[in-house]
Amino acid sequence: MLDANIIVVGGGCAGMQLIHSLLKLPLEQTGNIILIESNREITHKSWCFWSKNKTEYDFLISKYWTELKFGSVSSDLSKEIAPYRYNYINSEAFFDFHFQLISNSPRVKLVYEEVEKIQSVNGIKRVFTRNNEYQAQHVYNSALDFTTIDSERILLWQHFKGWFIKTDQATFKPSQATMMDFNIPQEKASHFMYVLPFSETEALIEFTAFSIPSGYSDENYDSFIKNYIDEKFNCSYTILREEKGKIPMTDFKFPATSKEGVIHIGSLAGSIKPSTGYAFNRISRHTAYLLESFLDNNKSIYKKQGLARFHFYDTLLLQIIKDQPEQVAMIMNKLFTKNSFYKILSFLDERTSILQEISLFYTLPKRLFLKEVLKYVWFKFQK
Ligand SMILES: Cc1cc2nc3c(=O)[nH]c(=O)nc-3n(C[C@H](O)[C@H](O)[C@H](O)COP(=O)(O)OP(=O)(O)OC[C@H]3O[C@@H](n4cnc5c(N)ncnc54)[C@H](O)[C@@H]3O)c2cc1C
Incomplete structure (x- = not known):
């Protein structure tokens, strides 16, 4: 039985x-x-x-943001993302x-x-x-x-550590989350900060690195976070708790x-x-x-999911993150400064049409991506 x-x-x-x-x-x-x-x-x-x-888990969303921010050495952009909203559970x-x-x-x-x-x-x-x-x-x-x-596939890791902080004075804009701020030292990997303000005085400030296999020491993470808070917000604060993790990035x-x-x-x-x-x-x-x-008695479970072209785009970006992490900040800067946030979010959600994708790729460094396409084709051909 x-x-x-x-x-x-x-x-x-x-x-x-x-x-x-x-x-x-x-x-x-x-x-x-x-x-x-x-x-x-x-x-x-x-x-x-x-x-x-509406989503299945709207009742668990404790905070959402209607504006997203992108930062780099040359720009600091924030935009409304309606009809999207950025949700936190x-x-x-x-x-x-x-x-x-x-x-x-x-x-x-x-x-x-x-x-x-x-x-x-x-x-x-x-x-x-x-x-x-x-x-x-x-x-x-x-x-x-x-x-x-x-083992022939790309396997990279996204490492991150964040501090939930409470500041002594009003510091944050509660309607605006920072999705990526590349305006921090890049060194050997691609680095950015992520900021989720829950109120004017509370926020999660997170440091993320793409592509270093084993992550950094706690001292390293802490100094990135501390320096960012000092430079960006210049406030006195208490650390309430920490969050640390790593997420695989593989094709x-x-x-x-x-x-x-x-x-x-x-x-x-x-x-x-x-x-x-x-x-x-x-x-x-x-x-x-x-x-x-x-x-349906699991008859359709073997059907392929997702569109192959998005897997291909992801693979190209992973190749760049792996081989040329120093280029990631520049690519993201072009992506965010030359496209609407709505289009970027739809693209990352795999909800764009081919025409929209072509117009988006047109804003990215063409020679760099062309080289990656040739590399991709070459590896496929070798197998
Ligand atoms: C810190 C962190 C923050 C993240 N933030 C976001 C975010 O903001 N947005 C987003 O979309 N994604 C985010 N992710 C990515 C993603 O949402 C999570 O990784 C998600 O948890 C994956 O779900 P899962 O069920 O596959 O794995 P998990 O949630 O890890 O669940 C797997 C479960 O299986 C159990 N398990 C493992 N092996 C065994 C075994 N042999 N026998 C029995 N049980 C076992 C584990 O204990 C675990 O509970 C984040 C990931 C991390 C680590």
């Missing part, structure tokens, strides 16, 4: 969004669900994403909501164990932890092992399922946008797709 109809491995961003969606269906359709999570400690994350329509609120949902639902069982392997025997999925085995009809997996990424094409028919979700399904690291919105869209597939 099966332990459940569905097993979800990993109760992070994707696992929780999936369970939330499944619980909107009647019990007869989902059957019982087991969520297997290896970690009792929740890593704090500040999830931001832009939207112009605190991961604590996200997990409180989902844990409450799970504890209120008799059909979901949460177990804290580490999944070691998953097999399929006669269509039944067998999930093994150190001491137990669980069997189910469907398994959704978000446990990503980076060593499984094809590896994550398969929709494993060979055993285990359905991939979240990062394991390629939901992290390779060139930016944004994932929350993509996970929401993928979850909606997974639910549709589930209602």
Whole structure:
């Protein structure tokens, strides 16, 4: 006898969004669900994403900004982004909501164990932890092992550390978030600052580096943040808490399922946008797709998702970040100063038409991108 109809491995961003969606269906359709999570400690994350329509998680958005700012050595631009808005969800609120949902639902069982392997025997999925085995009809997996990424693909990391600070005087413009400010020392990697003001006196000030494999020491991060606050805001402040993390940036094409028919979700399904690291919105869209597939007995799960041309654009940018990180600030400067923020956000969201993309590429350094296209074609040809 099966332990459940569905097993979800990993109760992070994707696992929780999936369970939330499944619980909107009647019990007869989902059957019982087991969520297997290896970690009792929740890593704090500040999830931001832009939207112009209603989203599944509007009720968890505690702050949004209607204006975005881009900074570089030569410009300091801020623009209204209507009809978009830039939303913030605190991961604590996200997990409180989902844990409450799970504890209120008799059909979901949460177990804290580490999944070691998953097999399929006669269509039944067998999930093994150190001491137990669980069997189910469907398994959704978000446990990503980076060593499984094809070594021929690009794998870079976006490293960041931020301080949530409270200032002694009114310092920030609460309606304006800084998406990228490259006006800081660039050194060997591409560096920028990210600023999310929650009020005139509270903000998250985050330093981000693209492409250094192992990140920096805490002292290094701290000095970037401290210098930025001193130079940009010149205020006295208290550090309330810190946030630190790294996000993979890869052009590896994550398969929709494993060979055993285990359905991939979240990062394991390629939901992290390779060139930016944004994932929350993509996970929401993928979850909606997974639910549709589930209602269709998962017949459509193998269908390719996303448009190939955006994967190609991402790969070109990753090649540049990898080989010429010093060019990234200049490329971003051209992108942001010569295009509307609306067009940039639509492009990063993969919602533009080919014509819009051509007009956007026209504003970027053509020779540099042409060289990257030739490099891309050459590598393809070699394989
Ligand atoms: C600090 C930080 C800030 C971010 N900010 C943003 C942002 O502003 N906007 C945005 O769009 N994206 C952001 N991201 C990127 C992205 O949203 C997250 O990485 C997202 O959490 C990915 O979801 P996931 O479910 O694939 O992975 P996770 O949320 O990491 O969940 C995976 C879960 O699986 C569990 N697990 C792993 N292995 C096993 C195993 N063997 N057995 C059982 N359980 C296992 C883990 O403990 C974890 O709980 C951020 C990422 C980080 C790290």
